[in-house]
Amino acid sequence: MGAFFRKIAGSALLSALLSAVPWVPAHAVDVRAIRLWASPDSTRVVLDLSGSAQHSLQVLKNPDRVVLDVAGAHLASGARAAPAGTGMVKQVRMARRPTGEMRIVLDLVRPIQAKSFLAAPNDRYGYRLVIDLGLASGVETPVKVEHAPPDARDLIIAIDAGHGGEDPGAIGMHGTREKDVVLAIARELALKVNAEPGMKAVLTRNGDYFVPLRDRMRRARGQQADLFVSIHADSIRDRRVDGSSVYILSQRGATDEASRWLAERENASDLIGGVSLDDKDNVLASVLLDLSQSASLSASQVAAERVLRQLNRVGEIRKPQVQQARFMVLKSPDIPSMLVETAYISNPQEELRLRSQPHQAKLAAAIHQGVHDYFYANPPAGTRVAQLASGAAPRLTLAGGGAGE
């Protein structure tokens, strides 16, 4: 019988049989897992698939729900049943339709906008069907925030915990995930920044969810951040390598980004250093952008040096100079930005240290001290820190020195 089956498998007869019977799709795809990630203003639903699949998505009302049909899909044996609802999803229901589709219904807590796309395999995941649920538009427009009276505003420090949600970042030999340790360090840093007069921290993510890189920048710009600090603990092939590094955007990365901003300014009402590019001719816009980028890059360099100096006191630093790279998240043309590799999670000793709360606090304290030193040496006009630095108000002294420079 086995031989007979092998003989007809793949034959025209079998194909004909299968296509004649619509509820047995010829190219079934397994749904291996359904994962949900909630952020404060969006929820992402990810289906891990064994292969490419056709799908359709409908957003329905009364009650609010999203109906997703995936052609020829089965729930893989061993896959868990519908996950619990989270964020904007009240509950997940699944059913097999007689026409061969797997139907997934997401019951919603409120009306939303939905979009879906099939993501190609990468080094971490296979095919994924991604459904993004968000509030009606809004996300694309930076929110202008009045954060202090004009006579003395607070400095806004955007703190960006790398990765999150479906993107765990690097994973150490003992299973430590970068996304978890960098969030812990980012939160610790935010506490320290908020405890300091004249400074306010904003976290680009404050939970286990993924925020696209451009949205991280957009959030920082929406808050009119004075500095952007991205926190990472990536891995490196050579497990012996340890120590901290601090990166700023390379000149090449800045040039690429400038072209993009100029190309897109038609449909963006973005401001560069407080000047709108919208109504400027090409040459003027490019000069303004260039000035803003050069100013941001040199400020980034000086701020990054201060942070690197403080990290050197906590432990090893990998290289004594600030490094340059084309990290997307550093590309805001008008916000000084740096990326801190706190340590390499690929090094087993560093991995263990990264898990320790006291060590996380030490790293956060070093970054905070560096940021503090930078702003006291270069206080932006009109800020409370400018008053404090000039002695117009009582000065704060922090442990570890450097406050009075």
Ligand SMILES: [Zn+2]
């Ligand atoms: Zn990372």
